[in-house]
Amino acid sequence: MPAGEPSLAESHRSIAVGSGSFMRRFAAFIGPGFLVAVGYMDPGNWATSIAGGSEFGYTLLTAVLLSSLMAILLQALCARLAIATGRDLAQACRDSYPRPASFGLWVLAELAIIATDLAEVIGTAIGLQLLFGIPLVYGVVITALDVLLILYLQQRGFRWVEAFVAAMILVIAICFVGELILAQPSVAAVLEGFLPTPEIVTNERMLYLALGILGATVMPHNLYLHTGILHTRAYNEDEPGRRQAIQFATLDSTIALGFALLVNASILILAAAAFHTNGTGPIEDLTDAHALLEPLLGAAIAPILFAVALLASGLSSTVTATMAGQIVMQGFLRLRMPLVARRLVTRGLAIIPAAVIIVLYGEKGAAELLVLSQVVLSLQLPFAVVPLVQFSADRRKMGSFRAPAWMLVLAVAISLLIIGLNAKLVYDFILTGSA
Known part of the structure; x- marks a missing residue:
């Protein structure tokens, strides 16, 4: 592969950027931000938000807000790097670091993508179980069929990929709006929850959950993904054209991540209103949360909405993780692999441990594996953030x-x-065996 060949070459500069009104030009850039936003609301984030809301009510909304603001700034840096240099983050690492260091970063990035995929496999399998009664181990195997979805979207063009992900995000949002209408949270308590409180630092358990929300929200693969998919836009490459592209790309990601903030906050608000207010105590398992929604909210549709949102989250995340994997492989190794083949490799590495753990340890094992995937992501994150800032x-x-x-x-x-924060999460995991 020539050094200058871009990642996702089949989609490179495939989306024209017009020269009409502000909104017309901005419309050409809408899309990458929502692909990135999926990573901030994937199944791996749900358990921590549900645990925080069920145990401490609305207090940890501060942590959700802070993590989203951090994500907005980091993704703005991604947009600036991609458009200014014409390179994605993986390519920039390969250009700048010695080969052994670059290879090590590639291995860590691949581990992060597998860990992300593991969370998606388990989340999708739980969604299938909750909606259709499919046993978890069969649901894990069924997730391999999403390769057909990847193939279909790939053939239709990159705008179809963006439209599918945006549709799934809309489904998630609609489901949680329905849940919140049923839960009827206190508006005053919600607003108060966004304000920092000293208790988050002084209460050890609350601090731990806040660290979990912060540490698991910013996903390493999103940094590689964003810097790669922005090259699907055919913006003018002179200085004014690039400045305008940076402006529009930053606006796109900021709006999308603001939307992700609302979804993530909704998960915690739902847990606070449905579980904490009713005194159920801490809820850390997605299956338990699903089972308790109907009796607590008094509506049969409540658990259905929860399961549909979880399934939509898993399906949308699977598309973005595949593209991130392709960008990482091409950027670091200059090795190009068809998206479908790439998907089979990554998903196979996620399905095998998930299926084995579920067979041996059942649903409890699946929940613990979900936690482990977040610890792996926490460990890898600095190795993507530091090069980006540098x-x-x-x-x-x-x-x-x-x-x-x-x-x-x-x-x-x-x-x-x-x-x-991530060092503390990993330290706590090693020390206590939980996260």
């Missing part, structure tokens, strides 16, 4: 598009915070 500050790479000082200061602070 490249964004490098004037030789970025030229006149180098991020402004205030953005770099915030990015460094966020990087240190992420490293510290």
